[in-house]
Amino acid sequence: MPGLTFDNVSITYRTSGRNDRGEIAAVRSVSLELPAGGTLGIAGESGSGKSTLAMSALRLLPKNARLDGRVLIGETDVASLRFGELRALRWAQASIVFQGAMHSLNPVHTVGAQITEALQIHVTERWKTAKARETRVLELLEIVDLPPEKAGAFPHELSGGQKQRVMIAMALACEPDIIIADEPTTALDVIVQKQILDMISRLVSERGISLLMISHDLSVLATACERIAIMRNGELVEIGEARMICSEPNEPYTRKLADAFPVIGDPASRMRPVTRHGAGAHEPGRSEPSNEVLLSARGVNVTYHGAGGTRAVRDVDLDVHRGEIVALVGQSGSGKTTLARALMGLQPTDEGSDIRFAGEPLPDKGKQLRRFRRRVQLVLQDPSAALNPKLSVYESVAEGLRVQGISGDERERVAQSLVDAELSPPERFFGAIPQELSGGQRQRVVIAGALALHPEMLIADEPVASLDASVRGEILGLMLSLKQRLGLSALVITHDLGLAWNIADRVAVMYHGEIVEQGPTEEVLLRPKHEYTKELLAAAPSVREKTA
Known part of the structure; x- marks a missing residue:
């Protein structure tokens, strides 16, 4: 069984045309070895060169x-292979699980057909006939814990975790010796993430597969890998046993990665997200939530009327006080985003639902609704999708001001919003377009666009789900800062319990459309009463799993 070796590897990208920046070194003199049957994790932030x-x-x-x-791969130099030899190596000897399952699967073919394609390309005696290939597909679905009827499903009919399982089934199809998994659990909720990680670990153990896993999250790698390598700016910073890397790293950068994801119950990370400056300051004079209820929901129900009808939100009662951050946590499909849309007036609610803002019923049309949306702004999960790629930062931030017909000095208001979102000096960003910014900078621009309207509350839907460790801390630190400096309230929708521990005053847990538990963060996360809350906490990965 072959292993995988990187021998003094450097990778350079040549640029030309309008974006000519000469040669860009993405990887610099990296030597790593994945022995046969071994597991190796590569950690680092975006731009570190790990995926390259x-x-x-x-x-x-x-x-x-x-x-x-x-x-x-074994003794074979991959660069020396002709195309036919390379094609034979892919899938059969080494395969890959890409990061974005939805983008990797063909939307117009069933998942069974897509798994079959790999078997047709690499025909062996075992799956030479159509019947044998059909049997193999069903066997693979069973291996990744999917029912056989999912073979006839299209990607959009599957959940995020199910799509990722299909990607793993495809990678296993031709019985490879090596599997490369690139961020296989990014943006999955904690329970599905644990299921995927447990499944990968089981397959590696049972089948003797070599695993190379890439992630920016050390806690994920600690769950699945024996050894972890740390990369930064294209260079190998540190490598060692997972326990040593997580608990006794030699390099400050490794310690920074380990500290970026908080340990629930650790007082040091309570209201102190880790940023590039270290842990955020827990300012003694920070504003505390007032007793005034800013947003109130009573008996809220949302039903999607289709075949049979689906009740997505069930009898929800929820309050957000002025100057308070509330984390709404739960798995994908629990109804969190539907509830948020209902609170914004973007999703019709069932008769009898009562939503009020500052004591007034939520308006449903006309100028009143427009004025309400000045006071409550929505921050979407994916900043790349939320920003128009053709608009500059200035135009993106000013757009809301123009839609709302707000008079005054537009340039001054845009500049101040960028400063409030910690993009300084603002003039430096005015002319930039989204693809010229980092992920964290793009999310700050989205927040600046919301702040330009001087809202009283933000509703943020998974605002850090796909961001790197330190960038995640920067955005969470910004939200705490906005609460302290501007008295802003926020409802943050997340599946990340560490986020709630970092910044939330209160936590509400949502399950199958219902809020099953809510209260002060310390009470809910340290002394949970509902079994589902306990299940979420048990599923959350931690670097401390390797230090026990």
Whole structure:
């Protein structure tokens, strides 16, 4: 069984045309070894070169990339293979689980057909006939804990966790010796993430597969990998046993990655998200929530009327006080986003639902609704999708002011909003377009666009789900800062309990459309009463799992 070796690998991207920046070194002189049957994690933030390094193992780099050094699968130098030999190696000897399952699966073919495609390309005696391939597909679905009828489903008919399981089934189809998993659990809720990680660990153990896993989250790698390598700016910073890397790292950067994801119950990380400056300051004079209820929901129900009808939100009671951050937590499909849309007046509610803002019923049309949406702003999960790629930062932030017909000095208001979102000096960002910004900067622009209207409350839907460790801390630190400086209230929708521990005054737990538990953060997360809350807490990964 072959292993995987990176021997003094450097990878450079050549740029040209309008975006000509010369040669960009993405990976610099990295040597790593994944022994046969071993597990190796590579951690680092976006831009560290970890995915570029992994893609080189199957020669999946773009044409403008130049590789120096050697990438070996067993004794075979991947760069020396002709196309036919490379095609034979892919899937059969080494396969990959890509990060975005929805983007990797073909939306117009059933998942069974897509798994079958790999078997048709790599025909062996075992699955030479259509019947044998059909049997193999059902066997693979069973391996990844999916029912056989899912073979006839299209990707959009599956949940995020089910799509990721299909990707793993495809990677296993031709019985490879090596699997490369690139951020296989990003943006999955904690319970589905634990299921995927447990399944990967079981398959590696039972089948003797070599696993190379890539993530920016050390707690995820600690769950599945024996050894972890840390990359930064294309270079290998540190490598060692998972326990040592998580609990006794030699490098400050490794410690920063380990500390970026808080341990629930650790007083040091309560209201102190880790940023590039270290832990956020717990200011003694920070504003406390008032007794005034800003947003109130009573008996809220939302039903989607279709075949049979689906009750997505059931009898929800929820309050958000002025100057308070409330975390609404739960799995994907629990009804969190539907409830948020209802609170914004974007989703019709059933008769009898009572939603009030500052004591007044939620308006349903006309100028009143428009004025309400000045006071409550929505921050979407994906900043890349929320921003128009053709508009500059200035135009994106000013758009809301123009829609609302707000008079005054537009430039001054846009500049102040960028300063409030900690993008300074603001003039430096006025002309930038989204693709010229980092993920964290894009999310700050979205928040600046909301702040330009001087809202009293933000409703933020998974605002840090896909962001790197330190960028995540920066955005959470910003939200705490906005609460302290501007008295802003926020309802933060998340599946990340660590986020709630970092910044929330109160937590509400949602399950199957109902809020099953709510109260002060310390009470809900440290002394949970409902079994579902306990299940969420038990599923949350932690670097301390490797230090016990």
